[in-house]
Amino acid sequence: MRRSLYSIAPDAPFLKVLASRILDGTLAPDWPREGPFWLSDITIYLPTKRARLALIDIFLERLGGAALLPNIYTLGESDEVENAFFAEPDLTATNPVSKTERTLFLARLIEGWAHTAEKAQQVGFASPPSAAEILAMAQSLGQLLDDFLTEEIDYHQLSQLVPEELAENWQQSLNFIKIVTDNWPPYLEERGLQEVATVRREKFALAQQTLKMRYGDKPVIAAGSTGSVPANARFLKEISALPNGALVLPGFDTSMSVEDYSFLLEPNNKAHAHPQYGMALLLRRLNAGPADVQELAPVQQGRAEILHQALATAENTAQWHAQREKLSDQLETATDQLSLLAMPNEAMESRAIALATREALANNKSVGIIAPDRDQARQIIAELHRFDISVDDSAGVPLNQSPAGRLVRQLLQLVQSEFSAIDLVGLLLHSSVCFGRARSEISALREVLDLSILRGMRGKPGVAGLRKAVQAAFENPEPRQRPLSEDEAAALIALFDDMEHMLAPLIEAFASGKPSLLDIARAMPTLADKVIHDDQGKPHHPHGFDQLSDWLTELAAGSIELSQIDSAQFVSAMALLMSPVSVRPLEQARHDVQIWGRVEARLQSVDLIILAGLNEGVWPEDADPGPWMSRGMKLAVGLEPPERKVGLAAHDFLLALNAPQVVLSYAQRRGTSPADPSRFLKRLLAFVGKACEETLIARTAHIKAWTTQIDAVKQVSPAERPTPRPPADLRPRRLSITEIETLLRDPYAIYAKHVLRLKPLDPLGAPPDFAERGNLIHDVLGDFIADGHDCAAPDAHDQLMALAQKAYERLADVADRRDIWLKRFEAIATAFLAHETTQNLHIAVRNAEIRGQASLEIAGVPFTLHGRADRVDQTDAGKVEIVDFKTGGVPAKKDMENFMAPQLPMAGLIARQGGFEELERADSAAFRYIKLAHGPDTLSLTNFPSKLEADDWVDQYWERFSRFAELMLLRDDVAMVAQLNPKPEQRFEGAYDHLARAKEWAPEGEDE
The missing domain is CATH 1.10.10 (Arc Repressor Mutant, subunit A)
Structure with missing residues (x-):
C-alpha cells in the first residue's frame, strides 16, 4: 500500500479527520514533530476557500491559538470555486479574457x-x-x-x-x-x-514544475480534490511523488474490488455517472489502484457502506439483496440519524426545512442547508425570517439580482418605458436612489407622486408628460386624486428636472431606438454614482456596487458592439450579461446556520445537514449536452459526456451525508408539474427497504404537522355581513343618478364612499380594460355630438374616426390593442351614424354628455340628485328622449319593471325639474339603452318596458326610491347593509367588496 494515497469516508467529518491525522502523525509520519514551528512546515491544498477557512478554525480550536498553523492554500477545480494560490512573477504577464x-x-x-x-x-x-x-x-x-x-x-x-x-x-x-x-x-x-482556462492550466503547470524546488522534503498534502481536471490531476500526481507528499481523497470507496475499479474505467460501460468515476480516473493517472488507498477515518456506524452500495453501478444492484443481508446488523444504526421529508410542493418544502432548522437551533445544533436551486434557497431564507433567523445564501446572488444590479436594471427600464408609472415608483423605492436629496425626501415625493399623479396614469409620458401631469393635478385635479399643494408641485418638477439631467445619456441613447451597449456601459458608472448621492454628497452604495463598477469597467473597455439590440430588448440583454457575476454576502449573518450550494458545501461539517431539492432536474441537474453538440459528437472528439455532471452530483450527495444528523428533502411537485425524487434518493431508499423508508418518513412527521399548523387557526370565524348604522346626519343628502342603483343594491358602498369618505385608488399603470374601452367609446360619440357634427354629412364617418384616432392615442403603449379597438370602433361608428340618420328622424336637437342636477325633498329633508347623461335628445314634440350607451350589459327587463334600474328615470326626473345645463324643463318621451358591441349586432336598441309611459316610470321610480331613501338615509336605526340586493349575474367585484370582506360571507352561486 502506497503511503501517499489516503481517503476519508463519506460518513466522517472530512476536515476534522484531516486535522486529527496531521496532528497525530498518520499523515507525514516521517516529519519530526518537535519545537513550536513544526506544523508551519506543512503545506495543505484544499479545493475551496470555504474549506480553507473551516480548516483554519479547526486547527485554532485544537491548538488553542498557541502555535503557527500550516500553510493552507486553495486549489481551484472549476470557475465556480475559489481559485489560485500562485504569485510567481512568471505569471504577471497573463491577461485573461473576461x-x-x-x-x-x-x-x-x-x-x-x-x-x-x-x-x-x-x-x-x-x-x-x-x-x-x-x-x-x-x-x-x-x-x-x-x-x-x-x-x-x-x-x-x-x-x-x-x-x-x-x-x-x-x-x-x-x-x-x-x-x-x-x-x-x-x-x-x-x-x-488568454482564455481563463488556459491561464489556470499554465498556473498548474508552473506550480507542478516548481513543487520540488519550493517544498523539498517538507510535507505537502492535497486533500478533498478528485482531480477531475487534467491539469489539476497532473499537479496532484506531482504532489504524490514528493518525498513527503500525500493525497487525501474525499469519500473514496476503499472496499472497491479490482473488478469494480476496472469496470468504471472501461469506456464501453459508460460509468461517468458513478460517484467514484472521477477518483478512479485519478488513480489510473497515478498508476495506483483501490488497494493503494488507506482509509483515515475511524470506523463509523456503517453509513458509508450503505451509501456505496446504494450508489453502486447498475450491474451491482443485482447483489443488493445479499449486501442488505450482510449489512442488516448495521442498517438500523447507520440510518438511525437519517430522516426524510416528502412535501407536496416547493413552498411547503421550504417551510418544513425552516422548521427543522429552527428545531435544531433550539437544541444548540449547527445547521447546514444544501440547496442547489438558488430560488429555493431564497424561499428558505424568507421562511427562516418567520423565526427572526437571518441567514445569507453563501453561494451569493447573480449581479443582476443584487441591489446594485437591480438599480441598473431599474434605471434602464425606466428610460426604456419613457418613465412609466410602475417603473418610476419602482426606482424611487430603491433604498439607494437619492438624486441629490435625502432618502426621506425621496420617499415623501414618491408617495405624493403615487397618490396625486400616477394612479390610473399609463402610457409613455416621458419627463415632459410627467411635468404636464403635475401641472394638471395642481390646477385641475381629478375627483379621485389627492390634492397637490404648490410646494409639492414645485418639488416634483424639480425632481423631474434633476432626473432628466442625470439620466440624459440614457434618454438620448434610448431615443435612437438602438441603444449602444458600450456607450451605456461607459456612461453608467458616473450616472449611477450621481443617482445614489444624497443632499450631503454622501453616496448610498447598494450591495454589489463594487462588482457592478468592475463589470461595467470591463464591459466599457471592450470594443465589441451588438447591432440587433433594440430598446425593448436592451434591459433583458443587459441582465443576461450581468448574470455570470456573483455577489457574495457582505458578512456571514450567523455561524450556526448556513445555506450552501453544492460547491460551497464540499468538505463542510455541521451537526445537522439538510439536503434540499432532492428532485430530478435539481439534484442531479439534467444531463443536457447543450444546443451546440450532441452527446455522440462530444464523445467522438474526446469530451466528457453530459452524464459526467451526474457523477459529480452523486459524489456531492455522497459527501453531504457526513453529518451526525441528516434530513433528506424533496417536493412532490415543482412549479405546476409533478416532480420525481432524485435518482440518488430513490436508490438509497430502494436499498434500505420499505420498512426503513417508512421509519425515515416517520421521523419528520412532527415537522410535516408543523407546516400545516403554523398558519392554522383553531377556530375559523368568518366575517359577518357588515351592518353599519351611522348617525342620520352623516348619511349623504346628495347622490348621483348612478349612485341611486348602488344605494338600492349595496347601501354599504354608499356608506364607505360618503360616510367613511374612502375613495378607491386606480391601479398603478394598469393595462387598459373593458371599462376604459367603454369610456373611450362614450367620449368619442359624446364629443362628436357636442362639437355639432352633422350625422348625415358625407364626411361624418371620417370626422368621427378622426376623433377616435385622437382619443385612442392615449393607448400608445399598447399599440396592438389600440389598433384592434380602433378597428372595432369603426364598425360601431358606421352603425351609430346609420342609426342617427335613419331611425332618429324625429329628433330636433341632440345633447351629448350633458350634466344636470335637481333639488328635491325626501320626507321634508332637502335632497340633491345630480349626474351626467350620455344623451338627452329633444324631440320635435318638445319632449326629451334619454339615451344611455352601453358597452357592457343592458339592465334586464325584470330589473326595469322591479324598479332596480333607476338611472334613466332619475335622469328624466332631472329633465322634468329643468336641471340639465342649457335645457328647458321637459317631460320624458322615452328611455332607451343602445348596446354598442363588435360583431353581427354592432348596435342594438332596448326601450324601457311599455307597460308605463316614460313620465309614469319617473313618478313610480321616485316614489319607491324616496320611501327607501327615507329609511336608509334619514334614520339612525336602519343599517346600511352590504349587498342588500346584489345582481345575481354580476361577475366583477364591487369597489368596496374587499372592505366588506364579502368573500367570507357572501353566498356562492345564483341559487343561493
Whole structure:
C-alpha cells in the first residue's frame, strides 16, 4: 500500500479527520514533530476557500491559538470555486479574457449567422432570435469552449466528425462551431489575451514544475480534490511523488474490488455517472489502484457502506439483496440519524426545512442547508425570517439580482418605458436612489407622486408628460386624486428636472431606438454614482456596487458592439450579461446556520445537514449536452459526456451525508408539474427497504404537522355581513343618478364612499380594460355630438374616426390593442351614424354628455340628485328622449319593471325639474339603452318596458326610491347593509367588496 494515497469516508467529518491525522502523525509520519514551528512546515491544498477557512478554525480550536498553523492554500477545480494560490512573477504577464468580452464576441458571430437573410434556411431558425436569446446562446457556446480547454481537447479534433453522418441541424451547428474556432483564437492573439482556462492550466503547470524546488522534503498534502481536471490531476500526481507528499481523497470507496475499479474505467460501460468515476480516473493517472488507498477515518456506524452500495453501478444492484443481508446488523444504526421529508410542493418544502432548522437551533445544533436551486434557497431564507433567523445564501446572488444590479436594471427600464408609472415608483423605492436629496425626501415625493399623479396614469409620458401631469393635478385635479399643494408641485418638477439631467445619456441613447451597449456601459458608472448621492454628497452604495463598477469597467473597455439590440430588448440583454457575476454576502449573518450550494458545501461539517431539492432536474441537474453538440459528437472528439455532471452530483450527495444528523428533502411537485425524487434518493431508499423508508418518513412527521399548523387557526370565524348604522346626519343628502342603483343594491358602498369618505385608488399603470374601452367609446360619440357634427354629412364617418384616432392615442403603449379597438370602433361608428340618420328622424336637437342636477325633498329633508347623461335628445314634440350607451350589459327587463334600474328615470326626473345645463324643463318621451358591441349586432336598441309611459316610470321610480331613501338615509336605526340586493349575474367585484370582506360571507352561486 502506497503511503501517499489516503481517503476519508463519506460518513466522517472530512476536515476534522484531516486535522486529527496531521496532528497525530498518520499523515507525514516521517516529519519530526518537535519545537513550536513544526506544523508551519506543512503545506495543505484544499479545493475551496470555504474549506480553507473551516480548516483554519479547526486547527485554532485544537491548538488553542498557541502555535503557527500550516500553510493552507486553495486549489481551484472549476470557475465556480475559489481559485489560485500562485504569485510567481512568471505569471504577471497573463491577461485573461473576461467572460463578458467572450460572450459579446461569440454573440456577434451568432448574430451575423442568425440574421443573414440568404442563410435563413441554412441556419434553421424559425424566426430571428432576440438579443437576449443570442446572448444566452453565446454563453452556452462559451461553456463549450471552456470544456475543450479544461479537458485539453484541441479544436482540430472537430475535423474527426464526418458531417454527412450527422443530422442536418448538427451539421449546421458543426459548421458554425468551426467558424468560431477559426476566429476566436486569432482575436485573442491580436488582443494579447488568454482564455481563463488556459491561464489556470499554465498556473498548474508552473506550480507542478516548481513543487520540488519550493517544498523539498517538507510535507505537502492535497486533500478533498478528485482531480477531475487534467491539469489539476497532473499537479496532484506531482504532489504524490514528493518525498513527503500525500493525497487525501474525499469519500473514496476503499472496499472497491479490482473488478469494480476496472469496470468504471472501461469506456464501453459508460460509468461517468458513478460517484467514484472521477477518483478512479485519478488513480489510473497515478498508476495506483483501490488497494493503494488507506482509509483515515475511524470506523463509523456503517453509513458509508450503505451509501456505496446504494450508489453502486447498475450491474451491482443485482447483489443488493445479499449486501442488505450482510449489512442488516448495521442498517438500523447507520440510518438511525437519517430522516426524510416528502412535501407536496416547493413552498411547503421550504417551510418544513425552516422548521427543522429552527428545531435544531433550539437544541444548540449547527445547521447546514444544501440547496442547489438558488430560488429555493431564497424561499428558505424568507421562511427562516418567520423565526427572526437571518441567514445569507453563501453561494451569493447573480449581479443582476443584487441591489446594485437591480438599480441598473431599474434605471434602464425606466428610460426604456419613457418613465412609466410602475417603473418610476419602482426606482424611487430603491433604498439607494437619492438624486441629490435625502432618502426621506425621496420617499415623501414618491408617495405624493403615487397618490396625486400616477394612479390610473399609463402610457409613455416621458419627463415632459410627467411635468404636464403635475401641472394638471395642481390646477385641475381629478375627483379621485389627492390634492397637490404648490410646494409639492414645485418639488416634483424639480425632481423631474434633476432626473432628466442625470439620466440624459440614457434618454438620448434610448431615443435612437438602438441603444449602444458600450456607450451605456461607459456612461453608467458616473450616472449611477450621481443617482445614489444624497443632499450631503454622501453616496448610498447598494450591495454589489463594487462588482457592478468592475463589470461595467470591463464591459466599457471592450470594443465589441451588438447591432440587433433594440430598446425593448436592451434591459433583458443587459441582465443576461450581468448574470455570470456573483455577489457574495457582505458578512456571514450567523455561524450556526448556513445555506450552501453544492460547491460551497464540499468538505463542510455541521451537526445537522439538510439536503434540499432532492428532485430530478435539481439534484442531479439534467444531463443536457447543450444546443451546440450532441452527446455522440462530444464523445467522438474526446469530451466528457453530459452524464459526467451526474457523477459529480452523486459524489456531492455522497459527501453531504457526513453529518451526525441528516434530513433528506424533496417536493412532490415543482412549479405546476409533478416532480420525481432524485435518482440518488430513490436508490438509497430502494436499498434500505420499505420498512426503513417508512421509519425515515416517520421521523419528520412532527415537522410535516408543523407546516400545516403554523398558519392554522383553531377556530375559523368568518366575517359577518357588515351592518353599519351611522348617525342620520352623516348619511349623504346628495347622490348621483348612478349612485341611486348602488344605494338600492349595496347601501354599504354608499356608506364607505360618503360616510367613511374612502375613495378607491386606480391601479398603478394598469393595462387598459373593458371599462376604459367603454369610456373611450362614450367620449368619442359624446364629443362628436357636442362639437355639432352633422350625422348625415358625407364626411361624418371620417370626422368621427378622426376623433377616435385622437382619443385612442392615449393607448400608445399598447399599440396592438389600440389598433384592434380602433378597428372595432369603426364598425360601431358606421352603425351609430346609420342609426342617427335613419331611425332618429324625429329628433330636433341632440345633447351629448350633458350634466344636470335637481333639488328635491325626501320626507321634508332637502335632497340633491345630480349626474351626467350620455344623451338627452329633444324631440320635435318638445319632449326629451334619454339615451344611455352601453358597452357592457343592458339592465334586464325584470330589473326595469322591479324598479332596480333607476338611472334613466332619475335622469328624466332631472329633465322634468329643468336641471340639465342649457335645457328647458321637459317631460320624458322615452328611455332607451343602445348596446354598442363588435360583431353581427354592432348596435342594438332596448326601450324601457311599455307597460308605463316614460313620465309614469319617473313618478313610480321616485316614489319607491324616496320611501327607501327615507329609511336608509334619514334614520339612525336602519343599517346600511352590504349587498342588500346584489345582481345575481354580476361577475366583477364591487369597489368596496374587499372592505366588506364579502368573500367570507357572501353566498356562492345564483341559487343561493
